[in-house]
Amino acid sequence: xxxxxxxxxxxxxxxxxxxxxxxxxxxxxxxxxxxxxxxxxxxxxxxxxxxxxxxxxxxxxxxxxxxxxxxxxxxxxxxxxxxxxxxxxxxxxxxxxxxxxxxxxxxxxxxxxxxxxxxxxxxxxxxxxxxxxxxxxxxxxxxxxxxxxxxxxxxxxxxxxxxxxxxxxxxxxxxxxxxxxxxxxxxxxxxxxxxxxxxxxxxxxxxxxxxxxxxxxxxxxxxxxxxxxxxxxxxxxxxxxxxxxxxxxxxxxxxxxxxxxxxxxxxxxxxxxxxxxxxxxxxxxxxxxxxxxxxxxxxxxxxx
Ligand SMILES: C[S@@+](CC[C@H](N)C(=O)[O-])C[C@H]1O[C@@H](n2cnc3c(N)ncnc32)[C@H](O)[C@@H]1O
Numbered sequence: 001x002x003x004x005x006x007x008x009x010x011x012x013x014x015x016x017x018x019x020x021x022x023x024x025x026x027x028x029x030x031x032x033x034x035x036x037x038x039x040x041x042x043x044x045x046x047x048x049x050x051x052x053x054x055x056x057x058x059x060x061x062x063x064x065x066x067x068x069x070x071x072x073x074x075x076x077x078x079x080x081x082x083x084x085x086x087x088x089x090x091x092x093x094x095x096x097x098x099x100x101x102x103x104x105x106x107x108x109x110x111x112x113x114x115x116x117x118x119x120x121x122x123x124x125x126x127x128x129x130x131x132x133x134x135x136x137x138x139x140x141x142x143x144x145x146x147x148x149x150x151x152x153x154x155x156x157x158x159x160x161x162x163x164x165x166x167x168x169x170x171x172x173x174x175x176x177x178x179x180x181x182x183x184x185x186x187x188x189x190x191x192x193x194x195x196x197x198x199x200x201x202x203x204x205x206x207x208x209x210x211x212x213x214x215x216x217x218x219x220x221x222x223x224x225x226x227x228x229x230x231x232x233x234x235x236x237x238x239x240x241x242x243x244x245x246x247x248x249x250x251x252x253x254x255x256x257x258x259x260x261x262x263x264x265x266x267x268x269x270x271x272x273x274x275x276x277x278x279x280x281x282x283x284x285x286x287x288x289x290x291x292x293x294x295x296x297x298x299x300x301x302x303x304x
Contacts, residue, residue, distance in 0.1 A: 003098040004289040005032030007281055007297045011091060011231050012036045014274050014299040020044040021088030026076030026216070027051065029097040031060035037091070038066055048083050050076040052121035052207070053100065075121075077215040079223070086225040093233045094213065096120070096203065098291070108203060110195035113173040118199075118206045128202045132169050137161045147210075147238065148201030155182040156198060172199075204236070213239055217246040221271065224302040229274065231299040240278065240296045247273060247300045274299035 011033060017023070017040035025034045028051040037047055050072045051057050057073050072082050076092065100120070101108050107117030107128065118128040131140070137157050144153035159182040160169065169175055176195045183194045204210065220230055234240040250271040281292035 001098045001102050003030045003032065004291070005029075005036075006093065006289065006292045006295045007233055007279065007285070008032060008036060010279055011093075011233065011297055011299075012040070014279075014297075015089045015091065015229050015231050016301075017041065018045075018088050021046075022085060023047040024076075024079060024083065024087050024090045025049045026079065026090060026092045027094060028056050028060050028071075029093065030056065030099065031064050033091050033093055034060070034069065035064060037089075038064065038068060041068060043068075046070060048072060048079070048087075050074055050079065052124075053097075054122065055099070056097065059099075075212055077212040079216070080219055083223070086223055086228070088225055088228050090220060090224070090228075090230045091233075092213075092216070092231070094209070094239055095235045107172055108199070110172055110176050110193060110199050113171055115171055116169065116175060116202075118203045120207050124207075126206065128206045129168075129170070131202060131205055132160055132175060133164050143205045144198055144201045146201070147204040147236075148197035148199075149237075150197040150201060152183055152187070158182075200236075210238060210242065213242055217242060221250055221302070226302060226304055228302045229299055231297060233295050233297050235291070235294045235296075240298075243298050244278070247271070247298055251300060268303075270302060270304045272301050272303050274301050 017037055019040060019042040021041070023037050023046070025037065025047060028034060028049040034047055034049055041047065046068050048070045049060070052075055054073055057071055061071060074082060096108060100106055104112035104114050107114040116127065116129040116132055140160055141153045141157035144150040144156055150156065156179055159178050163169060163178050169178065179195045179198055180188065188194055224230065232243050234243055251269050251273045253267060253269045275298065278296035278298050281295055285292045
């Protein structure tokens with residue numbers, strides 16, 4: 001299935017692209033957001049794009065065919081090692097793209113039988129197979145509970161460890177069978193696939209998704225120019241919580257203590273929230289693209 005970019009117009013509007021600016025798209029995918037930024041850039045504008053997935057880089061290179069784009073097959077968290085100047089704006093649109101999900105060979109989806117993999121970067125050593133077949137039961141349980149909010153995490157983790165003692169859990173369908181057996185009968189008849197949360201959790205763990213986001217959030221403020229913006233679209237409550245907390249910290253001054261401070265010690269915050277409440281997709285977008293249902297967009301601007 002073709003990837004439909006989420007919250008595309010709103011993200012570009014709030015990013016407030018300067019025609020001759022230098023931008024970064026940390027999650028290129030099929031270039032949906034990047035192509036909209038390119039429409040706003042003049043001949044001097046540039047956009048650095050990152051993806052862990054070499055397929056995303058190859059296809060977007062062909063599709064965009066634009067000399068203003070600078071490609072990095074790398075993790076966006078390492079952007080500061082690869083871009084040696086300050087930026088006018090950054091976009092992150094987290095998670096996976098539809099072509100990754102829909103490629104049966106990548107092992108992201110519980111809908112296709114494939115080797116358990118889920119690596120965005122196929123040169124990475126550890127895959128979902130290693131997590132499922134080697135991690136301790138308690139750690140598997142934590143991953144399923146924390147990253148998937150899976151109500152039956154304990155039972156699934158237990159059954160994984162019992163089954164893998166007999167033979168390795170090789171494929172997505174092997175894992176789906178274990179999940180279905182671990183689920184209570186009445187929960188199986190509820191809406192939604194029983195493997196959805198486990199697969200999401202394993203994907204987040206395999207690709208260290210929260211760790212990348214945390215490292216990025218710590219360092220991006222130093223790499224934005226004055227009036228530079230950072231727009232982040234998340235699809236998971238844990239990701240959104242990290243972004244919300246960091247943006248709040250950066251945009252909050254010491255007003256609480258103002259009355260107790262000398263005027264020279266009162267410091268205005270360096271950042272301003274562009275939107276106070278997270279922006280979500282409207283019904284029309286959700287109707288067209290079910291991925292948009294859980295999307296949240298937050299944007300922050302550097303004032304100094
Ligand atoms: C939701 S898609 C982006 C879609 C894109 N905005 C579009 O409109 O076409 C996310 C992409 O980010 C990549 N990705 C996820 N985490 C990454 C990371 N830490 N570093 C670099 N790329 C990452 C994935 O491989 C995937 O291609």
